[in-house]
Amino acid sequence: MVMKAIEESLDNIIDKMVGVVEESKDEIFQISEDARTEYEKLVLELNTTKEKVLHYIEAEEILTKEVQASKKRLSIVSKYFDQYSEDEIRQVYEKTHHLQTKLLMLRQEEKALRQKRDEIERRIVSLERTINRAEGLVGKVSVVLNYLNNDFQQVNEIIKEAKEKHKFGLKIIQAQEEERRKISREIHDGPAQMLANILLRSELVEKTMRERTLDDALKEIKIVRSLIRQSLHDVRRIIYDLRPMALDDLGLVPTLNKYLSTVAEFHNILIDLTDLGSNKRLDTQYEVTLFRLIQEAVQNSIKHANATWIHVKFENTEEYLTAVITDNGKGFEMDKKREDTFGIIGMKERVDMLSGKLVINSKPGKGTKVIVRIPCPK
Template sequence: MDEADAFLNDYEIPFKGIVEQSVAGIYILQDGRMQYVNETFAAMCNIPRNRMTGELVAKYVAPHQLDALMKQYEKRIRGERPGPFVLHTRRPDGSRGYVEIHGNTVQYREKPAIVGVSLDVTDRVQKQEELSRSRTQLRELMMRLNSVRERERATVAQELHDVVGGMLTTIKFDISRLGRRLARQESGVKSHAHQGDSALAATQQLLDLVQESIEAVRRISEGLRPSALDHLGLQDALVQDLAQFESRYGIGCSFNCNRAPLPLSPPRELGLYRIFQEAMTNIARHANASEVVVTLTWDDTTIALEIVDNGVGISAPPAKGAHLGLLGMRERARDLGGRAEIGPGPAGGVRVFVRVPTEGAECTQTETP
């Protein structure tokens, strides 16, 4: 035995111990077969080590990844240096895992082989996917918000043009006609006896039109921001809206509250009210429900709003646009420092539960899918 062989024998045992205890997976790939894998690599792939050793890599790689993996293997054998490869695996709990594989070309038993390490990057990939989904949802939400904003602007513009504008035009013509009559009277032109009555009738018509214009403006203003919030508070505003909802859609509504309302800042009142509106809109459009129960619960630090219907529940996937409404409710709750939970109700249908802090309180944010 020469000096080099003695050196290798002296270090074989400690190096083997290091490899076997490594937190990174280590492998040797040659001729399309795994010539060696350590326990960590086998555990990352969720395949027994004795089944992987000496086996063709094609037998335990997902079919949709096999071609890409073999092409990268061939590039490395030719001396090229492609980037790392992310292998899709199946974890013990059945969920998908991700293993990032690195490697270098070496001569092993007088033939080229790939020696490399692997890292479990499942958490990193899942966070990247979650971030990508969040960005997509955010873009969809912004598009929906812009669409809703433009639709509201178009509705207000049409109301102003068709209703208020038409009334003001009529008022203008009636005032002009009344002015001409007064001008004739002042110039000494004799009028028939009934002209005085006509002037009184025109004046009454003007008053009626002015009243209708006032009511139209109030209706438009109510759509932009409910006056009941300012004058009655959140609790009474919800009761009023539920009565109108029941009358309009024929869906039975009931309201429960555990105590007299506590002071709540205008942004929190408006935020909770908008969440309530979105939930009731979803019920009217999608739930096919016959009953809705709304519960408002107060204590010294938090306020909770629960809306439960007995409808058909949330479809999978949700109806077009519905998932954006659900996302919007969660975002509103998060903006208020709280959380929104949206899921099946205790007896079917959908349950929307929102909890936000009152002034000066903090509430842990929890995302519910």
């Protein structure tokens, strides 16, 4: 319940963060678009203003020449005013004054246009910076969104994996207790009962030797010997279930041969073993891991898939140790979560410890194939 609550809280937090960042990204993008629109308008206005400034410069040059000419005319009239009438003098003076006034106004208008041009250019530079910053922020926000949508989403996957490992750990403890109960029951019902029976029979042998004939005593000794042999067989079977002694003595392939033939005979099914590559001995850790993986896959095929035929292929090359277990069982849907996946989780844990890879392919009615590939120890 606690893990589920944490998982849901993280989902909500990440969803809110993604929502806020996406809104911020949209706002930044809108700011960028508004700035770009304003930038384009200002560029058009700047071009128009520059054209007007050029027009005013040309008009000012023409008007300056007219003023100079009018001033020159006024100077001549003023110097030889006795040769001109009063009306002529007044006209020349008024024309010069008018041209000077017009030139002054033109220069003021030109100055205002130049100031406007300079202000537009400053605004354009500022907008360019705003657009560049906005585009940079959009890129950075996109990176943040990518982290939120991809990397941060892996947090829940990690939590789910931790949750599965937690369940798997509890399942291991449960399985250990169950195995202990099973071993205790087997020892109690098998060797312990047999030893108690042997003790009683040994007392019976002693009594028979005192009260009856030697042949009767020998018969009892044979029965005791048979009981001891059966008890020894049961003890060896229990030890083999815990850990096959042949793994240490003979190696993986001979132990697999013996195990698979025993399982096939007990369950009355067909099990084939194909051994490819080198038969050199492996480190104990690798031999035990591969034996347990194949054992788990075979048991799954028998218990869950109801297989009548199982093929085990083991290949030992210089680079990889590969085991392929194929059956003709009922199979299952790969994308559906199964309740009995703790065996598979255990297999994955064993493979991960040796940096290997586990692949399971199955379809309903098409059987199952389990592929284990582990890098060879260097």
